[in-house]
Amino acid sequence: xxxxxxxxxxxxxxxxLNGEHGPTRFWAGLLQNSTFFLMVALASTFFICVTTxxxxxxxxxxxxxxxxxxxxxxxxSVIVLVVLGFLIFGNKGHIYxxxxxxxxxxxxxxxxxLNAGFVSTMTVITLALWSxxxxxxxxxxxxxxxxxLDQEGRKALIWKGTVWCGLFAVVYALSMxxxxxxxxxxxxxxxWFSTMYSWYTxxxxxxxxxxxxxxxxxxxxxxGYLEMVNEEHLHDLGKFMFAFSVFWTYLWFSQYMxxxxxxxxxxxxxxxxxxxxxxxxxxxxxxxINFVAPLLILMKRSSKRNYTLVAFMxxxxxxxxxxxxxxxxxxxxxxxxxxxxxxxxxxxGFVGLIIYLTAQQLAKxxxxxxxxxxxxxxxxxxx
Amino acid sequence: xxxxxxxxxxxxxxxxxxPAVKKxxxxxxxxxxxxxxxxxxxxxxxxxxxxxSLHTAGFIYAITGTTTALSFMSWVFTTxxxxxxxxxxxxxxxxxxxxxxxxxVLFSAVGMVMTFMYLCQMAPFVxxxxxxxxxxxxxxxxxxxxxxxxxxxxxxxxxxxxGAKEINEQTAxxxxxxxxxxxxxxxxx
Numbered sequence: 001x002x003x004x005x006x007x008x009x010x011x012x013x014x015x016x017l018n019g020e021h022g023p024t025r026f027w028a029g030l031l032q033n034s035t036f037f038l039m040v041a042l043a044s045t046f047f048i049c050v051t052t053x054x055x056x057x058x059x060x061x062x063x064x065x066x067x068x069x070x071x072x073x074x075x076x077s078v079i080v081l082v083v084l085g086f087l088i089f090g091n092k093g094h095i096y097x098x099x100x101x102x103x104x105x106x107x108x109x110x111x112x113x114l115n116a117g118f119v120s121t122m123t124v125i126t127l128a129l130w131s132x133x134x135x136x137x138x139x140x141x142x143x144x145x146x147x148x149l150d151q152e153g154r155k156a157l158i159w160k161g162t163v164w165c166g167l168f169a170v171v172y173a174l175s176m177x178x179x180x181x182x183x184x185x186x187x188x189x190x191x192w193f194s195t196m197y198s199w200y201t202x203x204x205x206x207x208x209x210x211x212x213x214x215x216x217x218x219x220x221x222x223x224g225y226l227e228m229v230n231e232e233h234l235h236d237l238g239k240f241m242f243a244f245s246v247f248w249t250y251l252w253f254s255q256y257m258x259x260x261x262x263x264x265x266x267x268x269x270x271x272x273x274x275x276x277x278x279x280x281x282x283x284x285x286x287x288x289i290n291f292v293a294p295l296l297i298l299m300k301r302s303s304k305r306n307y308t309l310v311a312f313m314x315x316x317x318x319x320x321x322x323x324x325x326x327x328x329x330x331x332x333x334x335x336x337x338x339x340x341x342x343x344x345x346x347x348x349g350f351v352g353l354i355i356y357l358t359a360q361q362l363a364k365x366x367x368x369x370x371x372x373x374x375x376x377x378x379x380x381x382x383x
Numbered sequence: 384x385x386x387x388x389x390x391x392x393x394x395x396x397x398x399x400x401x402p403a404v405k406k407x408x409x410x411x412x413x414x415x416x417x418x419x420x421x422x423x424x425x426x427x428x429x430x431x432x433x434x435x436s437l438h439t440a441g442f443i444y445a446i447t448g449t450t451t452a453l454s455f456m457s458w459v460f461t462t463x464x465x466x467x468x469x470x471x472x473x474x475x476x477x478x479x480x481x482x483x484x485x486x487x488v489l490f491s492a493v494g495m496v497m498t499f500m501y502l503c504q505m506a507p508f509v510x511x512x513x514x515x516x517x518x519x520x521x522x523x524x525x526x527x528x529x530x531x532x533x534x535x536x537x538x539x540x541x542x543x544x545x546g547a548k549e550i551n552e553q554t555a556x557x558x559x560x561x562x563x564x565x566x567x568x569x570x571x572x
Binding site: 253256257260261263299301382 | 424425438442469470477478480481
C-alpha cells in the first residue's frame with residue numbers, strides 16, 4: 001500500500017510540479033529520498049560487515065534480517081543511478097550548478113573533480129561495488145545452510161567471511177566515508193565544502209539503518225518468528241541506536257562549531273539559510289528528534305528492553321534523519337520551506353519498496369543461520 | 384560496623400556454586416557475600432541482590448556537572464567579567480558546549496567511581512577482612528552470617544552437603560576499617 005502511495009505521489013508530482021520551481025522540487029525530492037534510503041539499506045550490509053569483523057556472535061539470532069534488508073541495495077542503486085543520470089546528463093531541475101562552471105572561478109578550479117564524467121564514473125563504480133559485495137555476502141551466508149562442517153571447515157568459513165567483510169569495509173570507507181556524499185549531496189552547495197560532511201552523512205544513515213533493523217526485528221518477533229531473539233538482543237540494538245544518535249550529534253556539532261567559530265563567509269553560507277532563514281524550525285526540530293529524544297528516552301535500561309518503545313524510537317529516528325537529509329538538500333535547491341507532501345509521499349513509497357523487497361527476501365531463506373559456528377553465542381547471549 | 388561470626392565455605396567449581404547459593408538461600412541462611420576470582424554472570428540474580436542504582440546516581444552527577452558548567456560560564460561571561468572575544472556574543476552557547484560536555488563526563492565519572500567505592504567499601508589504605516587467601520585466585524568463597532539463633536554446626540553440615548570443599552568458622556569485622564592486617568588495633572572501624 002505504501003508502495004502505491006509512493007507511485008501515486010510520483011505521478012501527481014510529475015503533473016503538479018511543473019511551475020517555476022516545480023521541476024527543481026520534483027528532482028530535489030527524488031534525490032533526497034533515493035540517496036537516503038539507499039544509504040539506510042546499505043547500513044545493513046555495513047552492520048553484517050562490522051559484526052563479522054569484530055567476531056561478534058550476538059547478532060546471529062537475527063542476522064538474516066539485516067541480510068534481507070541489504071538485498072534491497074541493488075534495486076535502490078538502480079533507482080539512484082536513474083535519478084542521478086537525469087540530474088547530471090539531463091540537468092533536470094538545475095540541481096547541480098557545477099555542471100556549468102564557465103565564468104565561476106571557484107567552480108572552474110574544482111572542475112577536475114566536479115565534472116559530469118568523473119562524478120558519473122565514480123557513482124557507477126561505487127554503486128556496482130556496493131551491490132556486488134552485498135550480494136556476495138548474502139550468497140555466502142545462504143551457502144552455510146547446506147554445509148555440514150568440521151572444526152577446520154568452520155575456521156575456514158569464519159576466515160572467508162572476515163576477508164570479504166574486510167574488503168567491503170575498505171570500499172565502504174572510501175565511498176560512504178569520503179567521496180560519495182560529497183559528489184551526490186555536498187556538491188549541491190558547490191561553492192561550500194566541509195570535510196566532516198561524509199562522516200556526518202554516514203552517522204545519519206547508519207543510525208537510521210540500525211533503527212530499521214530493530215523495527216524489522218520487533219515486527220517479526222511480534223509475529224512469532226525469531227524465537228531465539230529476546231530482550232538481551234533488543235537491549236544491544238537499543239544501545240547501538242542510543243550510542244550512534246549521540247555519535248551523530250557529535251559529528252553534527254563538530255561541523256557546526258568549527259564553522260560558527262571561524263565565521264568565514266564562504267563556510268557560513270551553508271548555515272545561513274538553515275539557522276537564520278526559512279529552514280530554522282526544521283534545523284532545530286532535527287536536533288530535538290535526533291539528539292534530545294533518543295538521549296532522554298533510550299537512556300534507561302528498561303526502555304531499551306521494551307519492544308514497543310524501541311519500535312517507536314526506531315520510527316522516530318528514521319523520520320528524524322529523513323528530515324536531516326531534507327534540510328541538507330532543500331535550502332540550496334528549492335530555497336523555500338514548504339509542506340513536504342511530495343517528499344513525504346516519495347519517502348513512503350521507498351519505505352513500501354524496502355518492506356516489500358525485504359519481506360520477499362525473508363521468505364526465501366530460513367530465519368536462523370543454523371550452521372553458523374557462532375549461533376550458540378547468540379542463543380545464550382546475556383547483556 | 385560490627386564484629387560478626389561467619390561460617391565460610393569454599394567451592395572450586397562455578398557449576399557447584401550456583402545450586403549451592405540457591406539452596407542456601409532456600410534454607411533461609413543469610414549470605415554475607417560470595418567472593419569469586421572473576422565476574423560470574425548471573426550470580427547477582429542467584430544471590431537475590433537488587434538492581435544497582437549506580438546509574439541513577441551517575442545521571443544525577445552528570446546533570447550536576449552540566450548545570451555547574453553552564454551556569455558558571457554564563458555568570459562569568461555575562462555578569463561578572465564580560466569580554467569581547469573575536470566579536471562573539473557574550474553568551475556564545477556553541478563555545479560553551481565542549482566544556483559543558485567535559486564537566487558532565489568528569490562529574491559523572493568521578494562521582495560514580497566514588498559511589499562505587501563507597502558501596503563496595505573499597506578505598507586506598509582501607510582494609511576488609513579476607514575470608515580465604517585464595518578467594519581472588521582460584522576459589523569461590525561463600526560467607527554465611529551466623530546469628531545467635533543459627534546453629535553453626537548445622538550450617539557447616541549443610542554447606543558440606545551442597546558441595547563445599549573447605550569449611551571453617553571465623554569471627555571478623557564485617558565492614559571496612561583503617562589499620563593493618565597484622566595488628567588488632569584499628570584506627571577506625
